[in-house]
Amino acid sequence: MNDVGRMILRLSSKIKREFMKMPSIKKLDNISSTNGFIIVYIYEHGGSVCQREIEERYGITRSTVSKVITLMEQKGLIIREEDLTDSRKKKVSLTDKAVELSKEFVKERDEFEDGINKALGNNLENFRKSLDVLDMYFSGGEK
Numbered sequence: 619m620n621d622v623g624r625m626i627l628r629l630s631s632k633i634k635r636e637f638m639k640m641p642s643i644k645k646l647d648n649i650s651s652t653n654g655f656i657i658v659y660i661y662e663h664g665g666s667v668c669q670r671e672i673e674e675r676y677g678i679t680r681s682t683v684s685k686v687i688t689l690m691e692q693k694g695l696i697i698r699e700e701d702l703t704d705s706r707k708k709k710v711s712l713t714d715k716a717v718e719l720s721k722e723f724v725k726e727r728d729e730f731e732d733g734i735n736k737a738l739g740n741n742l743e744n745f746r747k748s749l750d751v752l753d754m755y756f757s758g759g760e761k
Contacts, residue, residue: 654719656690660696660716698711
């Protein structure tokens with residue numbers, strides 16, 4: 619039976635649920651795992667990125683990123699402002715609250731990733747290659 623897509627979707631849901639159990643995420647009400655990933659991405663890129671970088675990193679549309687960013691602003695996690703070098707771009711920066719959360723989240727995420735890597739064992743490299751192939755396929759690569 620060809621149900622690889624369903625298996626990937628199911629696994630994705632399980633991973634998101636596990637992330638939501640992390641103590642750093644539980645500290646903030648109504649924060650999603652996507653918010654957590656975005657916060658850490660910004661944190662690991664110096665605390666400030668252009669909105670476009672988030673779109674490209676997570677493969678989501680401009681309107682979706684805009685909605686997510688607006689909600690994160692309302693939660694006091696980020697600040698959105700015009701880029702001083704290009705007024706057409708929006709710069710997204712972390713608040714002090716989000717920086718502190720990021721420090722904890724990075725540690726917890728790394729432990730979580732180590733567990734996944736150990737579970738995959740010798741299959742890890744093949745799994746990564748397969749994910750890259752699927753990513754290219756859905757990004758308009760060879761079909």
